[in-house]
Amino acid sequence: MVGLSGSPVTIVLVHGGFVDGAGWEGVYNILKKDGYNVSIVQNPTTSLADDVAATRLTIARARGPVVLVGHSYGGVVVTEAGTDPKVAGLVYVAAFAPDNGESVESLIKNPPPGAPVPPILPPQDGYLFLDKAKFRASFAADVSEAKAAFLADSQVPWGVAALSGAVSQPAWKTKPSWYLVATEDKMIPPPAQRQMATRAGATVAEAVGSHAIYISKPEAVAALIAKAAKSVSSEMAA
16 A cells, blocks of 8 residues: 555654654654654564564564664664565664674774763662763653653663664665764764664764654654665665
């Protein structure tokens, strides 16, 4: 089924660690209003393998080719799951874009001098949380105080196995990609975002926003996703 936008593409949104798929609501509403088919993955965030499996279930149910979108750790998930034949393009939103053998753990191991360090607390029974007192400043500085408090208090346990899950075959090496850099990100330094985007050969856009840019600036995020979807549709029609 082709959406009102004329696009036969389904957009699949993948969230990162500490949060669930509900944060995509603003982006979802914009894309749906524009006529796109949109699905949201609810990752268990227990391990990379589990999250890739959940994402592939959603891909399998999608109509037509898929534009796979990942935020933060979700970028690792889409990098691994994006090798699925139905995936026609990848979009990274302030996300990790690992190469073969890389994980979030390896990518954050040696931060550059002066880079902000995410306030991740010591593991509890194999799971990670962010310090609630520092959540807004690090993750969602441009989200309302009430919304940031809700996100901090509703954190999804992030498995240590997800943090250390390494990519085996990066989809960006064979699929076109787009990357939105959040210029005020305090979780993944913007220079690191730009470096990963360049390495992936991604079409890069930048917007002023925190790590939670997918919540605070849904218009900017949706615009890049729509650009990717239109590009994929054009390629299919060619």
